[in-house]
Each structure stands twice: as C-alpha cells, then as structure tokens.
Amino acid sequence: MMIELVETSVTAPVKGLVEVENLSVSFKRRGQTVHVFDTVNFKIKPGEFVCLLGPSGCGKSTILNAIAHFVKPTQGHVFVDKRHVTSPGADRGFVFQQYSLLPWKTTFQNVEFGLKVRGVSKAQRTALVNDYLNRVGLYKHRNSYPHQLSGGMQQRASIIRALVNSPSVLLMDEPFAALDAQTRHMMQELLMAIWNDVKSTVIFVTHDIEEAIFLSDRIFVMGVNPGRIKAELTVPLQRPRTPEMTVSPEAIRFNRQIFDLIREETLKSMELT
C-alpha cells in the first residue's frame, strides 16, 4: 500500500482547549448504580495529543463519550474552548474502532456528509473533500463503497470524515485496534502527518503502550476501583517522531514505567492483589 504523506505548513493552534472538571459518570445496571469513575479532572491544551491507557473497563471510552456528550455526566462539566458541552456537536469529531461509514454511500459521500448537513455549498464541499481524499491517498477510491475498501482505507476515510469539519477536538476510540500490525503502523504515521498539519487536539484511547508513546505528547494512565486518572505522564521523545524512537533506551524505560502502572491496576481489577 502506498500512502503519500503530505505535510503542509503548521499553523498556530487557536482552538481545542479541553477542560474536564469533577467529571463523574454512573450507570444503572440491574437496579444498581455503577460508578465508572468518581471525580476526573484534566486540562488539555489546544493542539495537544493525549492518549488514554488503562485496563479494560476503567472508563477510557466513557471519558471520550462524555466529552462527545454521547453519555451525560452524572456530575461535573466538560468545556471545549471555554464552551460548556451540553450536546454532541461538530466541534468534536469522533472516530470509532469499528468502521462506521454508511454502507450505502461512496467514500466521497461519506466524507461529505457532515458538511452537507451543515449546509456548506456544493463547490466548497467538493474542494474540501477532494483535498482530504488526496491527503490520505483515497482520491482514486472516491466512488467506491465501504465494502470495496480495506479496513485501513475505511479508517482513513473515517478520520478525514471527522477532520473535514475542522473539529476543535478529535476523539479516537481504539481506531486502529482492528487493523493488522503493518497497516496499523502506516496509519499511525499517517495520523501524525495529518495532525502535524491540522493541529486539532486529539484524545486517543488505546491498549497499546508503544502506540501511545509514538503518538502522544502526554499519556493519562487510568486506574480502577475507583476509576480515575492515576498518572499524567509527558512522553520524553522529541518531535518529529520516527518508529525507531519507540525502541530507544529512553522509550523502553518509559514503556516499562507505564507497563508497571497498568499491571498494578489490572491485578486490582482481577482482584489478585
């Protein structure tokens, strides 16, 4: 697979400040109230790339869903660019693990969809969508339907479908988890190139420590019982990153530190401590 990485000028980020204050989410399960996490607080700077890591069930997806407002916080508040989040909105793009393109629409129509809903003119839509399709090497597949695309192509289309709306924040929930290792690495490099260009804030959920180290500025390691952010760590690697950097002695030491933090929580979640 050939992907042309297009890097254009980096503009100063002006939006994408995320503030989460005293966030708490609970669900009712079989008549019982289950607290996913109690008070979660964090601040993410405009243009920052943050990964959420932690054992299964600690609430990573729930945090993304609360920022998107797909779930309503039980307590606390989310602010994006100082605006209180009270509903889903185009300022927060979402990319899911499972390919979520509309099967009856072509690649072009899928990417165009949000712009159409927002009433952007046909000429503007065409220019924007074609530009993004070119950036991720999908232009020649613009008239293909999702079932005619590989998993990697579908995820590339899902990413630009979110980005074409110029969101302040891109929320990504294990977007590469279903891809084979080679495609996954290509997608990580492609995402870096696009992020370097558009400079949206990205909040990215993953189980893969190496992926988090390659991609992010900071990593939030989450814990269980109670769900919480256990550590906020700054990735000690310069940018631009290369895949080789993730196997440098410094990265390996950092990887081990995160591994130990997550292991402690996984044992706790399995009630082995």
Ligand SMILES: Nc1ncnc2c1ncn2[C@@H]1O[C@H](COP(=O)(O)OP(=O)(O)OP(=O)(O)O)[C@@H](O)[C@H]1O
């Ligand atoms: N709509 C819901 N109703 C009831 N419980 C829910 C709901 N959504 C999530 N939960 C529960 O909240 C907890 C956290 O789920 P969440 O998916 O956020 O965790 P996660 O860290 O993303 O897990 P994983 O890594 O396995 O995807 C789990 O116990 C889950 O069962």
